[in-house]
Amino acid sequence: MAAARVLIVNADDLGMSKAVNAGIAAAHERGIVTSASLMVRQGAVAEARSYAAAHPRLAGGLQLDLGQWDYENGEWTVAYERCPMDDEAAVEVECRAQLEIFRELLDREPTHLDSHQHTHMSAPVAGVAERLAAELGVPLRGRSGIGYEGGFYGQTGKGEAVPDAISVESLVRILSSLPGGWTELGCHPGLGMGSESSYGSEREVEVRGLCDPRVAAAIEAECIRLCSFADVD
Numbered sequence: 001m002a003a004a005r006v007l008i009v010n011a012d013d014l015g016m017s018k019a020v021n022a023g024i025a026a027a028h029e030r031g032i033v034t035s036a037s038l039m040v041r042q043g044a045v046a047e048a049r050s051y052a053a054a055h056p057r058l059a060g061g062l063q064l065d066l067g068q069w070d071y072e073n074g075e076w077t078v079a080y081e082r083c084p085m086d087d088e089a090a091v092e093v094e095c096r097a098q099l100e101i102f103r104e105l106l107d108r109e110p111t112h113l114d115s116h117q118h119t120h121m122s123a124p125v126a127g128v129a130e131r132l133a134a135e136l137g138v139p140l141r142g143r144s145g146i147g148y149e150g151g152f153y154g155q156t157g158k159g160e161a162v163p164d165a166i167s168v169e170s171l172v173r174i175l176s177s178l179p180g181g182w183t184e185l186g187c188h189p190g191l192g193m194g195s196e197s198s199y200g201s202e203r204e205v206e207v208r209g210l211c212d213p214r215v216a217a218a219i220e221a222e223c224i225r226l227c228s229f230a231d232v233d
Contacts, residue, residue, distance in 0.1 A: 003179075010185065017042070147184065
């Protein structure tokens, strides 16, 4: 008998801006988002905290936010860095500081860990993130036995538009091809996005897809169990 399929739909970037918070709220209340990852040093974190407190069914993890790199005019440029990325000691200090802020904001531990732009997938951030996840006893994206599905994203790694990747049809195909066991589907909802992000209009398309009744119907038809990171033993 095939293994049951369990899906966590996790929204990244909670706290980044009011527009992102609004998109995550819509995709949670009217769509399939079950978890979100909080960026504790971003400008709309107070609003995100209030929303999380009022909506306990939205599981909340910590998105380690160490920097951002944008691909512009054929090269990568640094938008910001919170610490030297090649200094493991500095990375650990910053990650632990963000964890403490998370605890102070939400008065609890995160349900999971991940990172902005997947910096935890490479050393030295990888080692630090793995230690933190082990101490907390929570899943770390891509390192915990929960599969990560990142195909629902409307740009290439160099910022080129891929609109078909965030269509309802694409999301339904992703759902139909999920393997047995636990999978995290990453998403980046947003509403009313201006020029604050190079991934702006795509966020609004994501919201529409995540809230589309055809997607909910596909989850039911495929016998997929929708869960959150709070449900992981």
